[in-house]
Amino acid sequence: MKITLLLAFWSCLFISFAQDKIQIKEKGTLESIPFVKIIPVGKPAMLADLDGFFTLDLSQVTAFQLKFLGYKDTTILVSELGEQREIFLQPLSEMLDEVTVLPGENPAHRIINQVIENRKKNSPTENNAFQYQSYSKFYFTMDPTALESIPSDTEDSTLKSLKSFFDSQYLFLLESSSTRKFMPPSRDKETITAYKVSGFSDPMFSTFANEMQSFSFYENQFNLLGKTYINPIAFGGTRRYLFLLEDTTVVGNDTTFTISFRPRKGKNFDGLKGQLFINTNGFAIEKVISEPNEPSDNLSIKVIQEYAFIEGKKWFPVKLSSEMSMPIVELNAKLKNSSIIGKGNTYISDIILDPDLKKREFGSVTVETAPDANRKSDNDWDSTRFYELSNQEKKTYQVIDSISKEYKLEQKLVLLSALAEGKIPLGNFNLDLKRLLNFNLYEGYRVGLGLETSKKLLKRAVIGGYAGWANKDKEWKYGGFSEIYLLPKKEFNLRMTFQQDLVHRGGTVFRSTGNTFSTQDVFKQLYVNKMEKQRLAELMLSGYIFPSVKVAILGNYQRVELTQGYQYAFGNQQLTPAEPFDLAETSLEVQWQLREKVMQLGGKRVSLGSKFPKLALKITKSLPTLFEAQFDYIRAHVEITQSIPIRGVGKFTWMVNASKTEGNVPLFLLQAANGTGGNWRLSVVNTFETMLPASFFSDQQVSLFTRFTFLNWKTKYKWTAPQLSIHHAMGTGSMSNRMAHTEVFQTLEKGYYESGIILDKLFINGFSTFGLGVFTNYGAYSVPKFEKNLTFKLSLGFNI
Structure with a gap:
């Protein structure tokens, strides 16, 4: 028996020595x-494995052929291979775009239909909980084809x-490692345990490699660089692709099975092209290569x-690779293809299916960095990396770190x-861009200046102030504030404010959100034409009591002065613009994004959004x-918003806002x-x-x-991509004390x-x-003549 085991062992050992291990690489x-x-x-x-290796007893064959979609078929003679154990395949410079489909059932469709039928069973994020470790590396460099085209004997000093430079190092390099736990259907937690970035x-760079693409190719909407594409194996895939x-x-x-895919001719959607490798074991994806069908x-x-x-049990991602090219950035105009490219891999290991996970291990924060993630030792990194750093990578860290230090x-x-937050750092202070120039119909053009302390001067607090003057009302406005960061990670802050400014008549402001810098908020401000003067002293405590729920408690005292000749009858009194009055208030604000996913990168909170509604409440x-x-009243306002993507069609957005004021009060405390x-004609x-x-004003509405919004129409022109939207709005309300106001307005009954x-x-x-709209x-x-009810508007947006 022992002799038999020894013979078996020696036989296996001999076979393993006889096998030659060869790696296949791309030429260039x-x-x-x-x-x-x-x-x-x-x-x-x-088939070669994940890293391009295969083993073959070269003594038993005279030749072998290598075949892979996108590369030239290559035949290797063993007699010419010698001691070389690396084989290089030449990429095809062109792929055939035209194909002929013969009558009858497409055999690929039968396979793809099986893949779609088994999609939920095979998806990593369905049915099974899991946990794993990952290691990612990403680098930027010059396109290698450009470097190869530089003659070795060139006299051009720039090309030399x-x-x-690029023969000895990269332009940029980053690494990260993480642990991830997942429990169906949506509990997710990834901790960045280490990251290292050149310079x-x-x-914020710690999640860079992971944000290149979706974790799995089974999602209906596949994400590439933040843009979503309809997955070819989503339901209805054979109709679209x-x-x-x-x-x-x-x-x-x-x-x-190796199956190529691309959108069908004439289909109008953001699609992908590439190859799927489908294994008959479960009709699951073994590998996928994909890119946008329409290159940018x-x-x-x-x-x-x-x-x-x-x-x-299940097919699971073990390696995610990304390759990006930026043709718009050329490093040398004389050199063809001298653009920047980026390449990276994420290796997934120590995968455990159905581990013993508890619900308490999860929350709304789905990604966070460990406190010591950027302070790992070389020994820690050596045990984390899948492959030892090359000399080129080591030099990248050394050179880019020194350049970063020298040039700050x-x-x-x-x-x-x-x-990005609307501020310009000026050493110990920040200049507030939002205060430089504004416009609304009441003030006209308002110019001003806002300054606040930077974190260079104060780490746990900020003190600021502003002043501005408008050309239409010819009035100065000014204010100041101080804010203490009590719990920075939860954004728990205590803020004290004093200002002599204006308040929108009938508007509602969520103080805990601050001044926003969005295009739509700027457009709304353009139409404000009714305001009151307000002197305000306010104290606010705000922060996240849960990762997706922000709460603010406020108290203020204000002195208000009516404007534009508006008067209000209050009991036996008649409030006029010449008679300021005082108010004291306490408020509660709640903002809740249902099932919001959040990244906590160091001390910075980054929302990943949610497909569920967002609720904002102020009482x-x-x-x-x-x-x-004066005045005894309760004022409540609620907004609910949601954006719902509809695969292959477009996006539906909706918002409901409702508000009510209990008590007899001037118009600025009611609802406009x-x-x-009119006016700007902007949508x-x-x-x-x-x-x-x-x-229109109401005390409840x-x-x-x-x-x-439908998907945009694909055209052959880069300057146009028409996108149709259908708008509808309705509102109703009432006013119980209309005769007390001298203002001329309508109600929504x-x-x-x-x-x-x-x-x-x-x-x-x-x-x-730029676009056009008609409403x-x-x-x-409305009025009897149809054309009198029409409003034509300009639609402005950003092409990102």
């Missing part, structure tokens, strides 16, 4: 090519420098996902982050007995309908497009705004209704888009 880039089909003469075919320490069976390989008891002139991306059969790149990154109660405060008709979402501003259509992106200029109101507040 030297990247490994997984799943290449190897056909030895007189032997069964086989470029070749010397920077900010944790053309599939072609390119190759069939039998490995053991299983068969792998500015940025292109191609991704690869590779799967392995884990624990005899970290500080420049802080500048860019501040600009205000007056304190009429405090000092000289949100009208944006503003979630408003009454045909209603003149400040023309409810409004509904809906808009369905009879209901206000309007509809319209918008053609966006009729003209595209860089990042800006009409109907019902009790």
Whole structure:
């Protein structure tokens, strides 16, 4: 028995020594090519593994052929191979675009229908909980084809420098490692345990590699660089996509089908093209190569996902690769293809299916960085990396870190982050861009200046102030504030404010959101034409009591002065613009994004959004007995918004807002309908497009705004991509004490209704888009002549 075991052991040992291990790489880039089909003469075919390796007893064959979609078929003679154990395949410069489909059932469709039928069973995020470790590496460099084209004997000093630089290092390099736990259907938690970035320490880069693509190719909407594409294996895939069976390989008891896919001609949607490798074991994805069907002139991306059969249960992603190119960025105008490319891999290991996970291990924060993630030692990294750093990678860290230190790149990154928030850092202070120039119909043009302390001066607090003057009302406005960061991670802050400014008549402001910098909010402000003067002193405590629920408690005392000749009869008194009055209030604000996913990157909270509704609630109660405060009232306002993508069709957005004031109060404490008709002729979402501003007031009202935006029409021109939207809005309300107000306005008792259509992106200029819309109101507040109810508007947007 012992002799038999020894013979078996020696036999296996001899066989393993006899096998030659060979790796297949791409010529030029030297990247490994997984799943290449190897056909030895007189032997069964086989596939290379995830890293392009295969084993073959070269003494038993004279030649073998290598086949892979997108590369030239290559035949290797063993006699010419010698001691070389790396084989290089030449990419095809062109792929055939035209195909002929013969009558009869497409064999690829039968396979794809099986894949779609088994999609939920095979999806990593369905049915099974899991946990794993991952390691990611991503780098940027010059396109290797450009470097290869530089002659070795060139006399051009610039080309010499470029070749010397990129032969020895990369332009940028980052690494990260993480642990992830998942429990169906949606509990998810990933912790970035380590990250290292050449030249920077900010944790915002720690998730870079993971944000290139969706984790799995089974999702209906596949994400590439933040843009969603309809997945070819989503339901209805064979109606949208053309599939072609390119190759069939039998490995053991299983068969792998190579199937190419691309959108069908004439279909109008954001689609993908590439190849699927389908294994008959469960008709699951073994590998997928994919990229957008319509390449961009500015940025292109191609991704690869590779799967392995884990624990005899399920195919699971084990390697995610991304390759991006930026043709718009040329490093040398004389050198063809001298653009920047980026390449990266994420390796997934230590996969455990159905681990013993508890619900308490999860929350709304789905991604967070560990406190010591950027302070790992070299020994820690050596145990984390899948492969040892090359000399090129080591030098990248050394050189880019020194350049960053010399040119203070970290500080420049802080500048860019501040600009995204509407601020310009000026050493110890920040300049508030939102205060420089504004416009509304009441003030006209308002110019001003806002300054606040930066984190360079104060780490746990900020002190600021502003002043401004408007050309229409010819009045100065000013204010100041201080804010203490009590619990920065939860954004728990205590803020004290004093200002002499204006308040929108009939408007509601959520103080805990601050001044927003969005295009639509700027457009809304353009239409404000009724305001009151307000001197305000306020104290606010705000923060996240849960990762997706923000709460603010406020108390204020204010002195208000009516404007524009408006008067209000209050008991036996008549309030006029010449008679200021005092108010005291306490408020509660709640903002809740249902099932919101959040990243906590260091001290920065980053929302990943949610497909569920967002709720905002504000309740205000007056304190009429405090000092000289007047008026006893309760004011409530609620908004619910949601955006719902509809696969292959477009997006439906809706908003409901409702508000009510209990008590006899001036107009500025009631509810103004949100009208944006006339004047600027700009389309503003979630408003009454045909209603003149400040023309309707109520003490209780409810409004509904809906808009369905279809996918844009594909054209052969880059300057236009028309996109149709259908708008509808309605509102109703009442006013119980109308005669107390001298203002001329209407009420919503009879209901206000309007509809319209918008053609966006009729003209595209860089990042800006221009379109046209036409709207009409109907019902009790319309006029008999149809054309008099029409409102034509310009639609502005961004092309991102």
